[in-house]
Amino acid sequence: MGNYTITILPGDGIGPEVTEQAQHVLEAIATxxxxxxxxxxxxxGVAAIQAEGDAISDATMELVQQSDAILFGAVGGLPQDMTHSQV
Structure with a gap:
Protein backbone atom coordinates (compact mmCIF):
# COMPACT_ATOMS: atom_id res chain seq x y z
CA MET A 1 0.00 0.00 0.00
CA GLY A 2 2.29 2.78 1.23
CA ASN A 3 6.02 3.29 1.52
CA TYR A 4 7.09 5.46 4.43
CA THR A 5 10.40 6.57 5.91
CA ILE A 6 10.43 6.86 9.70
CA THR A 7 13.29 8.35 11.66
CA ILE A 8 13.58 7.00 15.19
CA LEU A 9 15.04 9.34 17.80
CA PRO A 10 15.29 7.18 20.93
CA GLY A 11 16.79 9.91 23.10
CA ASP A 12 17.48 9.34 26.77
CA GLY A 13 16.13 7.52 29.80
CA ILE A 14 13.32 5.16 28.86
CA GLY A 15 13.22 6.50 25.30
CA PRO A 16 15.32 3.72 23.71
CA GLU A 17 13.20 0.99 25.31
CA VAL A 18 9.92 2.63 24.31
CA THR A 19 10.95 3.34 20.73
CA GLU A 20 12.25 -0.20 20.29
CA GLN A 21 8.87 -1.63 21.26
CA ALA A 22 7.03 0.96 19.17
CA GLN A 23 9.11 -0.10 16.17
CA HIS A 24 7.95 -3.70 16.71
CA VAL A 25 4.34 -2.49 16.69
CA LEU A 26 4.93 -0.53 13.48
CA GLU A 27 6.50 -3.60 11.86
CA ALA A 28 3.37 -5.61 12.74
CA ILE A 29 1.17 -2.86 11.29
CA ALA A 30 3.26 -2.86 8.12
CA THR A 31 2.83 -6.60 7.73
CA GLY A 45 19.42 14.66 23.69
CA VAL A 46 22.13 13.63 26.13
CA ALA A 47 23.13 10.69 23.93
CA ALA A 48 23.79 13.12 21.08
CA ILE A 49 25.63 15.58 23.34
CA GLN A 50 27.95 12.82 24.51
CA ALA A 51 28.57 11.39 21.03
CA GLU A 52 28.38 14.47 18.82
CA GLY A 53 28.72 17.48 21.11
CA ASP A 54 25.25 18.85 20.35
CA ALA A 55 21.73 17.91 21.46
CA ILE A 56 20.70 17.44 17.83
CA SER A 57 23.11 17.53 14.92
CA ASP A 58 22.61 19.12 11.53
CA ALA A 59 22.75 15.64 10.00
CA THR A 60 19.92 14.48 12.27
CA MET A 61 17.87 17.57 11.39
CA GLU A 62 18.36 16.87 7.70
CA LEU A 63 17.36 13.23 8.18
CA VAL A 64 14.13 14.09 10.00
CA GLN A 65 13.22 16.72 7.42
CA GLN A 66 13.46 14.05 4.72
CA SER A 67 11.31 11.58 6.69
CA ASP A 68 7.59 10.98 6.49
CA ALA A 69 7.38 10.55 10.25
CA ILE A 70 9.45 10.80 13.41
CA LEU A 71 9.23 8.37 16.32
CA PHE A 72 10.51 10.35 19.29
CA GLY A 73 11.42 8.70 22.58
CA ALA A 74 12.33 10.96 25.49
CA VAL A 75 14.98 13.49 26.40
CA GLY A 76 15.97 15.06 29.63
CA GLY A 77 18.60 15.34 32.24
CA LEU A 78 22.27 15.99 31.83
CA PRO A 79 25.25 13.71 31.40
CA GLN A 80 26.50 12.66 34.82
CA ASP A 81 29.66 14.72 34.44
CA MET A 82 27.97 17.92 33.21
CA THR A 83 26.38 20.85 35.05
CA HIS A 84 23.68 23.23 33.81
CA SER A 85 26.25 25.99 33.26
CA GLN A 86 28.14 23.75 30.81
CA VAL A 87 25.15 23.18 28.56
Whole structure:
Protein backbone atom coordinates (compact mmCIF):
# COMPACT_ATOMS: atom_id res chain seq x y z
CA MET A 1 0.00 0.00 0.00
CA GLY A 2 2.29 2.78 1.23
CA ASN A 3 6.02 3.29 1.52
CA TYR A 4 7.09 5.46 4.43
CA THR A 5 10.40 6.57 5.91
CA ILE A 6 10.43 6.86 9.70
CA THR A 7 13.29 8.35 11.66
CA ILE A 8 13.58 7.00 15.19
CA LEU A 9 15.04 9.34 17.80
CA PRO A 10 15.29 7.18 20.93
CA GLY A 11 16.79 9.91 23.10
CA ASP A 12 17.48 9.34 26.77
CA GLY A 13 16.13 7.52 29.80
CA ILE A 14 13.32 5.16 28.86
CA GLY A 15 13.22 6.50 25.30
CA PRO A 16 15.32 3.72 23.71
CA GLU A 17 13.20 0.99 25.31
CA VAL A 18 9.92 2.63 24.31
CA THR A 19 10.95 3.34 20.73
CA GLU A 20 12.25 -0.20 20.29
CA GLN A 21 8.87 -1.63 21.26
CA ALA A 22 7.03 0.96 19.17
CA GLN A 23 9.11 -0.10 16.17
CA HIS A 24 7.95 -3.70 16.71
CA VAL A 25 4.34 -2.49 16.69
CA LEU A 26 4.93 -0.53 13.48
CA GLU A 27 6.50 -3.60 11.86
CA ALA A 28 3.37 -5.61 12.74
CA ILE A 29 1.17 -2.86 11.29
CA ALA A 30 3.26 -2.86 8.12
CA THR A 31 2.83 -6.60 7.73
CA UNK A 32 -0.89 -6.58 8.45
CA UNK A 33 -1.75 -3.64 6.20
CA UNK A 34 0.88 -4.15 3.47
CA UNK A 35 2.89 -1.02 4.16
CA UNK A 36 6.63 -0.67 3.82
CA UNK A 37 8.39 1.25 6.57
CA UNK A 38 12.04 2.16 6.20
CA UNK A 39 13.52 2.97 9.60
CA UNK A 40 16.51 5.21 10.32
CA UNK A 41 17.88 5.91 13.80
CA UNK A 42 19.64 9.04 14.97
CA UNK A 43 20.85 10.49 18.25
CA UNK A 44 19.15 13.26 20.16
CA GLY A 45 19.42 14.66 23.69
CA VAL A 46 22.13 13.63 26.13
CA ALA A 47 23.13 10.69 23.93
CA ALA A 48 23.79 13.12 21.08
CA ILE A 49 25.63 15.58 23.34
CA GLN A 50 27.95 12.82 24.51
CA ALA A 51 28.57 11.39 21.03
CA GLU A 52 28.38 14.47 18.82
CA GLY A 53 28.72 17.48 21.11
CA ASP A 54 25.25 18.85 20.35
CA ALA A 55 21.73 17.91 21.46
CA ILE A 56 20.70 17.44 17.83
CA SER A 57 23.11 17.53 14.92
CA ASP A 58 22.61 19.12 11.53
CA ALA A 59 22.75 15.64 10.00
CA THR A 60 19.92 14.48 12.27
CA MET A 61 17.87 17.57 11.39
CA GLU A 62 18.36 16.87 7.70
CA LEU A 63 17.36 13.23 8.18
CA VAL A 64 14.13 14.09 10.00
CA GLN A 65 13.22 16.72 7.42
CA GLN A 66 13.46 14.05 4.72
CA SER A 67 11.31 11.58 6.69
CA ASP A 68 7.59 10.98 6.49
CA ALA A 69 7.38 10.55 10.25
CA ILE A 70 9.45 10.80 13.41
CA LEU A 71 9.23 8.37 16.32
CA PHE A 72 10.51 10.35 19.29
CA GLY A 73 11.42 8.70 22.58
CA ALA A 74 12.33 10.96 25.49
CA VAL A 75 14.98 13.49 26.40
CA GLY A 76 15.97 15.06 29.63
CA GLY A 77 18.60 15.34 32.24
CA LEU A 78 22.27 15.99 31.83
CA PRO A 79 25.25 13.71 31.40
CA GLN A 80 26.50 12.66 34.82
CA ASP A 81 29.66 14.72 34.44
CA MET A 82 27.97 17.92 33.21
CA THR A 83 26.38 20.85 35.05
CA HIS A 84 23.68 23.23 33.81
CA SER A 85 26.25 25.99 33.26
CA GLN A 86 28.14 23.75 30.81
CA VAL A 87 25.15 23.18 28.56
Missing amino acids: RFHHTFTFHKALV
